[in-house]
Amino acid sequence: MLQLQFWLATILQTCLRMLPFPARTGLVAIGEPGPESPVLLTCNFDLTVRRVKRALRGIDCWLLVANSRGVNVWCAATGGLLSNHAVISVLKTSGIADKVQHRRLILPQLAATGIEGKRIRQQTHWQVVWGPVEARDIPAFLAAGQHKTPAMRQVTFPWLRRLEMAIAWAFPISLVTALLAWLLWPQALWPLIGLVWATSILVFLAFPWYERFLNGKQKHTGFVFFDFGRFGVPLLLWVLVMVGLTGWLAWHGNLTAEPLLRGGLASLLVLVMVSIDLMGSTPLYKSGLHEDRLWEVRLDVDLCRGAAFCEDVCPRDCFVVDRERRLATRPRADACVQCGACIVQCPFDALSFVTPDGDTISPDVIRTYKLNLMGQRAQRAA
C-alpha cells in the first residue's frame, strides 16, 4: 500500500514537476529515535519528503520538514524560499530541542545556497553539518560518522533524472498539444502527442552525446539547437519552415489552408520542444535565461584562511583546499554553475561574484536577497 502510494505520488509529481507540491511541515520520527539519534532536515516538496523517508528506512532518526512552499531543496534555497527563517522556525516550533540531547543538525548540501550555517548556530545554538547531495547517500554518510566522500558532494545528471525532466516537460506540453489538436486537427491527436514525448525523451536521453557542444559561459550557447533564450530565433526558424512548406505545397499544386495549418502546428511543436530551457533543466548548467551565468566567483586570497566550507558545499567540486598553506584553490573553476553556495558559507567573506562589467556582488547581498537578487537578478546588480 505504501509502495503504491509512493509510486503514484512519484508519477503525478513528475508529470507536474514544474508545480510546487507542499507536504506537511514539522517533526517526523523515523523508526524509534531516541535522545542521541541524528536530526536531519529537508524541504517540504512532497516528493522529496517521500524519497528522504524511503532512504532512511531502517535508521532511527528525527526528520524535520521545513517550509519551502512545496518547492525542492536547491530551487527553494537558491530562490529564497528555504531560508534561515524556515530552518529556525521548524527548530523552535517543532519541539525537537526537547527530544534530543545533542545539537547537531544535518542539512542537505544543496540548501547551502540559502541557509547560513553560521547564522543558524548563532541564533539557535544548533551546529550545522552539510549532508550529502542525494538522499540515497544518507545511510552511508551516517554510517561513516557523518562524513561525506567527494562523490557524495557532487550533483550528477544520470539517465533516470534525465528521463524525469523529459516527462516534466512532455506532460504539460502534451496537454496544450491535445487542446490545439482537438481544435485544429482531431485525427492527429495521438501522433502529435507522440511527437512531443519522443522529442522530449530524445532531447534529454541524448544529453551526454551533445553535452560537449554546450557552452555555459556564452550569453547565447554555441549549440543553437537548444536554449534560444529569446523568442526571436525559434520564430525565425519556424517562419523559414513555413515558407519551405508553402513552397513545397505550391510546387505540388496543393496550396490550401488545411495542410499549411497542420504542418505549421506539427513544426511549431517540435520547435517548442527543442527550444525549451534545456540547460536550466539540468543540474550541471545554469539556465540560459539568466544573466548570472556570466558571473564569476572570485576568491580573495588575502581573506581566505582555508576553512574549507567552500569545498564542503560546492556541488560541482570546483574547490581544493591546500591544508598546509591554509588556502582554497579552484582548479575546476570551469565547472562552476554560479549557485553561490561557497559565497554564502564562507566565514571570512573571501568569495564574491564579479559581473562581466567588473562589478562586485558582495556576499551580504547574496545572503540577503539570495541568488535571484530580489527577483531582479542581474538587472539589479548592474
Place this chain on the structure above:
Amino acid sequence: MTYVLMKVLESAPQRYDKGIRLLTRGSVDKAYDFLADHIQAGQRVLDIGCGTGALTLRAAARGATVIGIDINPQMLSIAQQRLTAAGLNEQVELRELGVAELESEPAASFDVVMSGLCFSELSSDERRYALAEARRLLRPGGLLLLADETLPAHPGRRLLHALIRLPLVVITYLLTQTTTRPVAQLPQLVEHAGFTIRQRYRNSLHDFTALVAETG
C-alpha cells in the same frame, strides 16, 4: 517559453496585493479597516508577517509606533517604499524576522500584536507558537488583532466557499503564484491560547474573519 514563465515568477511579490484582493474578493480591506479602528495613537504595535505593509501602514497612520516583521525581504522592501511614500518612516521599524525569532523582545512590551493573512501561511505548530508569543509580548489587557482567510464551519457554506474559491485560486496562482490555505477554527485556536475574543468581523460566506481578542 520559459523566459516568460521566469519573468512572471520573478515579479510575483510586486503583484502580491492584487492577487490577495482577488482571492479574498475585497474582504481584506474591510477587515483591515475594522481592525485598525482598535489602534490608538502612541501605542506600541507589533505586526507579525507585515508583508507589503497593509496593516502596518494603517496602524502608523493612526499614530502608533510599529515594528513590522516578515521573513521575505522582497515584501519588506515594498513595504519600505510604501512607508516612505506615505511619510511614515519614523514611526515604523521593519525587520527581517520570523515569528520564532522574537525571543529578544521583552515580555509585556506591546499594546497591540496584529497579524493579517499570515496565519494561513503558517503550519499548525507555528500558529500555536505564534499565539503563545503574542500572549507573552502583550501587556495585560493588550489586544490581539487577527485577520485571515478561514474555513467556514457550516458544511453548506464550506461547499459554496470551495466552489467560489477554486477558479479564483487557479487564476490567482497563474497570475501571481500566490495561494493561501484558509485556517480552520481560528477563533477556537485563539481562545485555546488564553485570549478572550471581544469582537469579530466576518464576510457573508464566513471565509474571511477578523478577530479582536484580549489577553486574560
